[in-house]
Amino acid sequence: MSTSVKSNTKIEWGPRIDLSKVSDVFAPQVVPEFVPPTPGIDNLGITSTDTFMIPGKGEIAVDFSGYVRVARSQPTTGDWVTAEVYTNLIEMRMYGESAETGPIIVTLNTDCLSTGMLRTPWADMNCAQPEKACRMAVSAVFDLPSLGVKLVNKEPILLTIDNVRAIPPSGNPGKGQIYQLLPLYNSNDVDGAPAAYITALKFAMGKYLTPEELKALQH
């Protein structure tokens, strides 16, 4: 099972990429450093360690692995220093499990368009070859089938990657910008009080996948 972004999402955190104008990019790829990339849809592995506070169960850190598909815009300029690149996270599936929760499957919340961008930090605009900063605002569904509950975030989960020398930042570590807590809501009572919280999140972008590897992860 996988989820893809819908064209009629009611919430968009940022600019939408026209998917009719971008093609899939699979392994093998050699991505040059410090070069604004041609647009595409990157099919990449991902690993993540998310820490949840679940009332009655306490704080639980869960290791996830899976894949993402990220659409990238045409860079705004042909120059690495000044170019901004906009991104949409159009598909995601990560799997993890813990003794307290059983399996957890993380996919995109298709009610929202998860968006991001890469650009040079303002302080580095005078560098010849600056490292870029990447940010992505994500709406996810955390499916906990053993507990019979699906959790969603209503504020975006902000994922950031620094020291980006190539786009995509394959292999780079990143961090969820969680300040104390990010509330999660029961998808059956999305207007109710928070049902759980994310308290910390770190992740790493993986390598390009082959079509076969993607298909295996999309099961």
Added chain:
Amino acid sequence: MSTSVKSNTKIEWGPRIDLSKVSDVFAPQVVPEFVPPTPGIDNLGITSTDTFMIPGKGEIAVDFSGYVRVARSQPTTGDWVTAEVYTNLIEMRMYGESAETGPIIVTLNTDCLSTGMLRTPWADMNCAQPEKACRMAVSAVFDLPSLGVKLVNKEPILLTIDNVRAIPPSGNPGKGQIYQLLPLYNSNDVDGAPAAYITALKFAMGKYLTPEELKALQH
């Protein structure tokens, strides 16, 4: 001019407070420490220093002052340690100016419901009288009349206050949790590329206002 939250907002960052069940709270008030408060709508002063990066104009720090009206829920328990309190920012107006931009008037974006909560940090749940942490996800409109532009955020601006000993945290300093940048969009091209960015934000909650002081600030 002021803005009030609409009942038909399409985006809600968190739980909505039933405004029919809460009454205005004005100066003078004596707010006891470490006591879960009765629900209400706090009418408070606020000051803020927001730093913007505006392409073509550079990085500009602007001092604002004005007011907020914050609706507070019934605390989830009668015990200070375990109580969660949910909040809605239902009205805001702040004024500031700079040589580069002229006046800037900040109000709420009524397409969204700006929401927040106060709770005890997990690490302090065993303290007898912990200080609580406050967070609020805000959707704002930055009106720059001299430039003929209104800017809006699409990801929430996350405002946080720590060391909260009384609710509301009148007089407490707070911080916008901005990682590198938060994109702002031209309200006339809200689906377009970012038009400017917030790069830093710090603020302080003011004192309770009298009805006359509120009215003067709502002009």
